[in-house]
Amino acid sequence: MKKKSFNCILCPLSCRIKVILDNNTIKSIKGYKCPRGKEYIIQEITNPVRILTTTIRLVDSKQKLVSVKTDKPIPKNLLLDAMNYLAQIEVRPPIEIGQILVENLLDTGANIIATTKIER
Amino acid sequence: MKTRTIDLAIIGGGPAGLAAAVRAYELGLRDIIVFERDNRLGGILPQCIHNGFGLHYFGEELTGPEFVFRFIDKIKKYNIETQLNTMVIEVNKNHELITVNAYEGIVKYKSKAIIFAVGCRERTRSAIQIPGSRPAGIYTAGTAQRMINIEGYLPGKEIVILGSGDVGLIMARRFTLEGAKVKAVLEIMKYPGGLARNVSQCLEDFDIPLLLQHTIVNIEGKDRVKSVTIAKVDDSWNPIPNTEQKISCDTVILSVGLIPENELASQANVEINHATGGAFVNEWMETNAPGIFECGNALAVFDLVDYVVQNAERAAEGAYKYIHNEIPSQKIKVTHDETIRFVIPNRVSGNHSNRFYLRVTKPMENVILEIPEISLKVRYEHVTPSEMISIKLRDRIIQRTENKLTFKIIKQEE
Numbered sequence: 001m002k003k004k005s006f007n008c009i010l011c012p013l014s015c016r017i018k019v020i021l022d023n024n025t026i027k028s029i030k031g032y033k034c035p036r037g038k039e040y041i042i043q044e045i046t047n048p049v050r051i052l053t054t055t056i057r058l059v060d061s062k063q064k065l066v067s068v069k070t071d072k073p074i075p076k077n078l079l080l081d082a083m084n085y086l087a088q089i090e091v092r093p094p095i096e097i098g099q100i101l102v103e104n105l106l107d108t109g110a111n112i113i114a115t116t117k118i119e120r
Numbered sequence: 121m122k123t124r125t126i127d128l129a130i131i132g133g134g135p136a137g138l139a140a141a142v143r144a145y146e147l148g149l150r151d152i153i154v155f156e157r158d159n160r161l162g163g164i165l166p167q168c169i170h171n172g173f174g175l176h177y178f179g180e181e182l183t184g185p186e187f188v189f190r191f192i193d194k195i196k197k198y199n200i201e202t203q204l205n206t207m208v209i210e211v212n213k214n215h216e217l218i219t220v221n222a223y224e225g226i227v228k229y230k231s232k233a234i235i236f237a238v239g240c241r242e243r244t245r246s247a248i249q250i251p252g253s254r255p256a257g258i259y260t261a262g263t264a265q266r267m268i269n270i271e272g273y274l275p276g277k278e279i280v281i282l283g284s285g286d287v288g289l290i291m292a293r294r295f296t297l298e299g300a301k302v303k304a305v306l307e308i309m310k311y312p313g314g315l316a317r318n319v320s321q322c323l324e325d326f327d328i329p330l331l332l333q334h335t336i337v338n339i340e341g342k343d344r345v346k347s348v349t350i351a352k353v354d355d356s357w358n359p360i361p362n363t364e365q366k367i368s369c370d371t372v373i374l375s376v377g378l379i380p381e382n383e384l385a386s387q388a389n390v391e392i393n394h395a396t397g398g399a400f401v402n403e404w405m406e407t408n409a410p411g412i413f414e415c416g417n418a419l420a421v422f423d424l425v426d427y428v429v430q431n432a433e434r435a436a437e438g439a440y441k442y443i444h445n446e447i448p449s450q451k452i453k454v455t456h457d458e459t460i461r462f463v464i465p466n467r468v469s470g471n472h473s474n475r476f477y478l479r480v481t482k483p484m485e486n487v488i489l490e491i492p493e494i495s496l497k498v499r500y501e502h503v504t505p506s507e508m509i510s511i512k513l514r515d516r517i518i519q520r521t522e523n524k525l526t527f528k529i530i531k532q533e534e
Contacts, residue, residue: 006320007316007317007319007320008317009317009318009320009321010181010317011172011175011181011317014315014316014317014320014507016316016501016502031501050321050325051171051181052297053169053170053171053183054169054297055169055268055269055272057272063270064270064271064272065269065270065272067166067169067183067185067269068169069169069171069183076325079297079325080297083297083298083299097185097186097189115169115182115183115185115186116166116185116186116189117189
């Protein structure tokens with residue numbers, strides 16, 4: 001049996017969650033204040049994922065960058081690959097919040113969507 | 121000088137100012153102006169491209185730009201007047217404001233009520249007096265954030281971050297994602313300054329070392345930063361001799377605290393609480409100067425923009441009530457003992473339910489927040505100064521006292 005303690009990263013409450021593990025099988029989870037906290041821990045132990053937030057270069061715009069995010073979490077170990085891939089991408093305004101700028105990023109099933117509105 | 125009379129002047133076009141304007145409009149005020157010194161609305165949020173905003177307020181997780189856009193959208197929909205590139209240079213207790221911009225020159229306003237929503241500033245190198253040379257490559261975390269996320273420049277490649285406040289932690293991750301190497305984050309206190317979730321997802325995810333009880337004792341380099349000398353500190357934050365070590369780097373990022381901006385408010389005779397750096401306020405966020413309100417990070421540095429928006433809306437309700445002469449007497453004084461650094465608000469009426477925000481003085485496990493006058497006890501498993509406590513008390517609970525609420529943290533025996 002192994003005790004492990006996590007800080008839930010899903011919201012700023014940062015719940016301190018205590019887990020008891022037996023050979024990577026979860027025996028108990030305590031300390032979460034919402035059901036998402038429990039799901040997060042299970043995910044974190046089996047396959048940690050993160051939402052990536054970053055920027056993409058703009059062309060034909062007064063602004064230099066548009067802020068973006070993945071529309072769902074991607075595996076944590078792909079974050080830097082995703083950054084390298086996005087460094088090659090350029091987009092043009094107008095751009096609306098929520099608009100898909102890159103589909104199926106690195107075959108993760110997640111899209112890159114804009115989080116800022118950029119007018120022409 | 122041109123003079124205009126209005127109902128509500130809101131100084132600052134960040135989340136606090138925008139939320140106050142939207143709420144004031146929805147209550148029925150029409151003659152509102154939001155004054156903003158930048159060339160766009162939104163305050164600091166457009167450069168906070170990370171997520172985690174809005175979970176309390178909107179019930180969903182948004183990035184900074186998405187969060188603030190929802191308010192900018194409403195400002196446009198309601199056609200609320202905003203004045204960009206405009207500095208408010210003077211405010212007095214008679215509710216007169218002097219503004220200046222490049223289109224109209226100097227204009228004088230007389231406003232029935234005023235809301236200060238001017239936010240806070242970052243503490244700089246000179247504010248904390250780090251010895252050493254004065255090369256290029258030393259930035260506050262917010263400046264670096266603006267360079268990376270808005271201007272599109274990477275300020276450096278080998279980074280040392282001083283201070284583990286949230287902006288510093290977020291920037292450690294941002295630098296790493298953009299290809300820079302963050303060599304260490306130093307924190308003078310025994311515990312991290314920012315939220316635990318940020319330590320976890322910004323540092324631990326990328327194996328960035330967090331050195332607690334460490335500080336920079338010297339910065340070296342002639343034209344550009346070449347290295348920093350760091351040292352361990354004792355409990356009174358004094359560097360311990362013979363613990364120095366050199367870290368080579370080209371950039372130093374400072375995330376060493378935020379200070380509410382209150383120079384203008386002080387001109388209007390607003391009394392400042394040294395524990396928060398912002399005004400003393402009643403339950404409607406009204407300062408000691410009648411009809412002058414304060415909210416958001418100008419009032420106190422809040423952990424969450426959700427809290428900022430909550431008390432900004434409260435300030436707007438206060439301004440509306442003030443204009444209609446409906447603010448009840450604030451007969452109950454809110455105080456605290458030495459376990460708590462501050463409580464907001466500082467006076468309440470007992471006629472209304474209230475949300476209180478407080479910060480403890482040190483981290484503690486298994487404690488009870490007690491307010492003896494109303495026999496209220498709330499249990500917390502874990503409290504820390506870096507995580508603000510927000511608690512809502514119903515009017516009928518507050519009414520159990522006539523004149524005083526004392527907040528205290530009591531250690532619970534296991």
